[in-house]
Amino acid sequence: MRSLFLIFCILISNSLRAETLVKTEGMALITSTLDKSIYRTRAIENALQNLASHGAQTLDSFSIVENGQVLLDQVHLASKL
Numbered sequence: 001m002r003s004l005f006l007i008f009c010i011l012i013s014n015s016l017r018a019e020t021l022v023k024t025e026g027m028a029l030i031t032s033t034l035d036k037s038i039y040r041t042r043a044i045e046n047a048l049q050n051l052a053s054h055g056a057q058t059l060d061s062f063s064i065v066e067n068g069q070v071l072l073d074q075v076h077l078a079s080k081l
Contacts, residue, residue, distance in 0.1 A: 024051040041073075048077055 026047025028039045048059055064072040 022051065024048075024054075026050060045075065048075060051077075
């Protein structure tokens with residue numbers, strides 16, 4: 001009886017797991033001869049912003065740019081999914 005209850009609990013716990021797949025896309029226009037990694041980072045940031053604007057997520061970002069160079073770039077994404 002005890003093993004039957006244990007199997008029942010395992011089956012219930014597996015069926016109660018909620019899995020959500022979220023897919024988003026981002027883009028960055030290449031406007032100069034900067035390194036491609038910069039444009040890749042911009043596209044990822046754009047994708048995160050798109051995701052945050054379409055759901056129960058919040059996105060906070062902070063950047064320090066001096067003389068065209070990024071000195072500090074922080075992105076914080078919180079989700080309620």
